[in-house]
Each structure stands twice: as C-alpha cells, then as structure tokens.
Amino acid sequence: MTRDDSDDEVKAAKARRTAAVRACGRVLTGAPGPTLGGLVxxxxxxxxxxxxxxxxxxxxxxxxxxxxxxxxxxxxxxxxxxxxxxxxxxxxxxxxxxxxxxxxxxxxxxxxxxxxxxxxxxxxxxxxxxxxxxxxxxxxxxxxxxxxxxxxxxxxxxxxxxxxxxxxxxxxxxxxxxxxxxxxxxxxxxxxxxxxxxxxxxxxxxxxxxxxxxxxxxxxxxxxxxxxxxxxxxxxxxxxxxxxxxxxxxxxxxxxxxxxxxxxxxxxxxxELPRLPSYVAHAKTVARALREGLAEAGVPLARVHPQEPHTHQFQLWLAVAAKDLDAAALEQAEQTGTSLFGAASFWEPGLPGLSMTEITVAGPALEWTEADIRAAAADFAGRLAL
Incomplete structure (x- = not known):
C-alpha cells in the first residue's frame, strides 16, 4: 500500500462516517460541520x-x-x-x-x-x-x-x-x-x-x-x-x-x-452565549450516563475526565483500540440512525489500546435524557468484540 493509497482510504473512511452521521436522526456529540451550501x-x-x-x-x-x-x-x-x-x-x-x-x-x-x-x-x-x-x-x-x-x-x-x-x-x-x-x-x-x-x-x-x-x-x-x-x-x-x-x-x-x-x-x-450555561449543566448528566452506561455494558476502564466536567466539554477514556471504537460508532450510525459520537474519532494518546475522544455537549445533546444515553451506550458496547 502506498502512502497515497493510505491517505485515500482515510479520506474515504471519513467521508463514509460523515455521511452516516448526517443521515442520523439523533447525534449526541460530534455532529459534522455544515456543508458549504449550509454555511451560506x-x-x-x-x-x-x-x-x-x-x-x-x-x-x-x-x-x-x-x-x-x-x-x-x-x-x-x-x-x-x-x-x-x-x-x-x-x-x-x-x-x-x-x-x-x-x-x-x-x-x-x-x-x-x-x-x-x-x-x-x-x-x-x-x-x-x-x-x-x-x-x-x-x-x-x-x-x-x-x-x-x-x-x-x-x-x-x-x-x-x-x-x-x-x-x-x-x-x-x-x-x-x-x-x-x-x-x-x-x-x-x-x-x-x-x-x-x-x-x-x-x-x-x-x-x-x-x-x-x-x-x-x-x-x-x-x-x-x-x-x-x-x-x-x-x-x-x-x-x-x-x-x-x-x-x-x-x-x-x-x-x-x-x-x-x-x-x-x-x-x-x-x-449561543445565553445557552452555554445549560450545556455546562447537562454535561454533568451526559458524563455520568456515558461513564456508567458503558461500564455497566462491560466496556473496560470506561472513564470520563474530569469526573464532573468543569465546562460543557470533557474527555472519555476507554480501554479499547481506537479503530474498533470507530468501527462500532460507524456501525451504530449506519444501522440505527442514532450516533453517540458523531463524526468525532477516538485516538490513542499514550498506551496502545487506551483510547480517548473529546465530548462536547451543545444544543443537540439537550434532547437526550440520561436513559437515552444509557440505552445508546449499551447498543454501542454490544457492537464491540469485548
């Protein structure tokens, strides 16, 4: 495989993930940015x-x-x-x-x-x-x-x-x-x-x-x-x-x-400025539901950092390879029309197999209850080979 082939595969994978998330009826976080026409x-x-x-x-x-x-x-x-x-x-x-x-x-x-x-x-x-x-x-x-x-x-x-x-x-x-x-x-x-x-x-x-x-x-x-x-x-x-x-x-x-x-x-x-306090408040619910929902579903190490977010953004850590998490996220989006992580990817900042993504709680997340998040987390976990 040449470097260009690898780059093409990465671009194709990103395009597929973006298309899948755009077609979703519900996205918790990581919604793709607007198209050029959408920006206009x-x-x-x-x-x-x-x-x-x-x-x-x-x-x-x-x-x-x-x-x-x-x-x-x-x-x-x-x-x-x-x-x-x-x-x-x-x-x-x-x-x-x-x-x-x-x-x-x-x-x-x-x-x-x-x-x-x-x-x-x-x-x-x-x-x-x-x-x-x-x-x-x-x-x-x-x-x-x-x-x-x-x-x-x-x-x-x-x-x-x-x-x-x-x-x-x-x-x-x-x-x-x-x-x-x-x-x-x-x-x-x-x-x-x-x-x-x-x-x-x-x-x-x-x-x-x-x-x-x-x-x-x-x-x-x-x-x-x-x-x-x-x-x-x-x-x-x-x-x-x-x-x-x-x-x-x-x-x-x-x-x-x-x-x-x-x-x-x-x-x-x-x-947006008047809405930010509501995003910060809901981030605490989202963090707890993700942490507990993924852990209860058997995902190793499921942690959020900080445990109670200081703003409307925080880190989610899982002891699963990033490629497997991204594959599960894509499958969930394509098959259910619901996406926990949107177009955001996981990566492995340090130890191989210890993955992290950043969660941003904004307007779309306000429509998700704690029960909604736990259910989607269980469905996501079920798509991982744990």
Whole structure:
C-alpha cells in the first residue's frame, strides 16, 4: 500500500462516517460541520440574528461592523477596548510580544500543554523571539505555589482557561485569584487564553467581566463555543488595544472585508452565549450516563475526565483500540440512525489500546435524557468484540 493509497482510504473512511452521521436522526456529540451550501444559508440567518443595520455599508479594513463587534466584546469582558483578529494564534502572538516589550522580559510562563506550546509550531520563539518556562508539568492547572517556585524571572504568566489538552480543566475561583496574585508578587503581567472563556462562568460562579478583570489581557474565540465561522478578539486596556491593532496590521491581520466572520460572531454572542450555561449543566448528566452506561455494558476502564466536567466539554477514556471504537460508532450510525459520537474519532494518546475522544455537549445533546444515553451506550458496547 502506498502512502497515497493510505491517505485515500482515510479520506474515504471519513467521508463514509460523515455521511452516516448526517443521515442520523439523533447525534449526541460530534455532529459534522455544515456543508458549504449550509454555511451560506447559515450566514443569511446569522445576518438576521446579528442585530446590526444590514442597510449600512460593509466594513473596510476593520471599521463598521467590526468595530461594533469589538465594542460588544469589550462590554461583555468589562475592558476598555477589544481588537478583532482573524485567528487566535495571531491574537496571542501579539499579546505576548506586547507584554514582553513592556515588561522588558522575553520569558513567558505557561503550561507545557497550553496552545502555544502544542499547536502553534513554535511561533512564540520563531516569530516573537520569546522563550517559555513551565510552572508545572503535570496535567493540571498551575497553583500559586507553582508560580512562586519558578526558578527564573518571567514577564508574563499565561493561563489557558480551561486547559483543553488536560481535559478542559479549570481551577476554582479562589485558586485562580491566588495564582494571579502570585504572578503579581513576581512583577509579572497576566494574560488569559480564554478561547473557551465564554463557558467558564458557571464553574467560577462569576460574570465574564469579573473573570476578565483578574487579567491584564484576555483572548476569546468566536468559533469554538459560539459556532462562528472563525475569528477572535484580544481585550484589555485602551493603550494595549491600540498597540495590538498596530501589530495586527504588521502580522497581516488587517483584512479588507471581514463582515461574514463578524456577523457570525455577533449572532453567536446573541444566540449561543445565553445557552452555554445549560450545556455546562447537562454535561454533568451526559458524563455520568456515558461513564456508567458503558461500564455497566462491560466496556473496560470506561472513564470520563474530569469526573464532573468543569465546562460543557470533557474527555472519555476507554480501554479499547481506537479503530474498533470507530468501527462500532460507524456501525451504530449506519444501522440505527442514532450516533453517540458523531463524526468525532477516538485516538490513542499514550498506551496502545487506551483510547480517548473529546465530548462536547451543545444544543443537540439537550434532547437526550440520561436513559437515552444509557440505552445508546449499551447498543454501542454490544457492537464491540469485548
């Protein structure tokens, strides 16, 4: 088998799984994204839901509706201003290099599982000339003690809230305040990677503005939880935002027209943001039903992490080969019209045969009762050669 043959098989398998899930009447999690035509139709609905004057002229180089979105985000986060960015990677690069220049330190303290370390191809050092230190290596949020014990000076502490690759983990509110205070003791500024900050309010029991007030700058995403097309915002003090927009231009982020992305973001703030607390609440039911239902059906090791989700996302771990789990998921979708895991795949992050997938509880999952989930879990387990 050639590499091209393998690639073709992977694409064919993905297409088959997507087609099967699209044909399902019920999907708990991992529903495929819309088709191109579906996106065009969705954008028309987003335009109606965005709450802006559609008779006005389109944006040009960041004015108009882009400025409306920036004002909306600054209001939600309680900051003096916000800057729209085409990507979160660009937004965070800009934020961290600004703070490096202002603090006089090119060292950023962050978790080794944080997004810039794992998913950005070393952009912090390659593009920004920055270096990183790790307050903690264990798959958990850093503590105040971890921050105090970093063996060398650093200018910025970056906290990813929640820490996605460790299981969408959050500290408690008091722990977060203590970590920020520990950074201040070391004369460091604090930046929040808040790509998923929108859904953190139930866990912390605080408004977005109170959470953001702990940090010097905050990044938020418009597509991870709000179902936008893409895009991000960087929020903070007025002079910080002015400088961020200058760096945005230098990084190539001053796009001529951005209204499709911005309209989708505004619609997401209007439509999805109010629903996120219900997703977070239901995630606890979904996690318990999956864990107990799969375990009772005889699936080895069936675990969710964290055991009680901190947000509307969590990890599901099973001691079964990923290929067997994916095959069972496809069979269930094709034969029953019901899918537990949608188009999401399992993978084996460490030990062979110990598989994991990420579960996201959103609108479609609200229609599933605990009994529904347990029944589907039993049916899924019955398709595995245990």
């Amino acid at each position: 139709e969705q954008l028309a609905r987003d335009a109606a839901d965005a709450g802006v004057d559609l008779e006005g002229r389109p944006d040009t180089y960041g004015d108009g509706v882009v400025e409306e979105l920036e004002t909306r985000v600054a209001g939600l986060l309680g900051t003096a201003g916000a800057a729209f960015f085409p990507t979160g990677t660009m937004a965070q690069q800009v934020s961290l290099r600004i703070w490096a220049a202002r603090t006089g330190s090119d060292t950023v303290a962050l978790h080794p599982m944080a997004h810039p370390e794992v998913h950005e191809r070393g952009a912090l050092s390659v593009l920004g000339g920055l270096r990183t230190v790790h307050p903690v290596k264990a798959p958990r949020q850093p503590t105040a003690g971890d921050v105090r014990d970093v063996a060398e000076p650093f200018g910025t502490l970056m906290l990813e809230l929640p820490l996605r690759d460790a299981g969408f983990l959050l500290p408690s509110w008091e722990e977060l305040r203590e970590v920020v205070a520990a950074a201040r003791e070391r004369d460091a500024v604090v930046h929040f990677d808040g790509a998923r900050l929108w859904e953190c309010t139930p866990h912390f029991g605080r408004a977005l503005s109170e959470i953001a007030d702990l940090a010097d700058s905050v990044y938020v995403s418009f597509y991870k939880s709000l179902n936008g097309i893409s895009g991000a915002a960087l929020a903070g003090p007025a002079d910080f935002v002015v400088e961020a927009k200058a760096w945005r231009h230098r990084y190539g982020g001053m796009l001529y027209r951005q209204f499709p992305t911005v309209l989708a973001a505004l619609a997401g703030l209007n439509r």
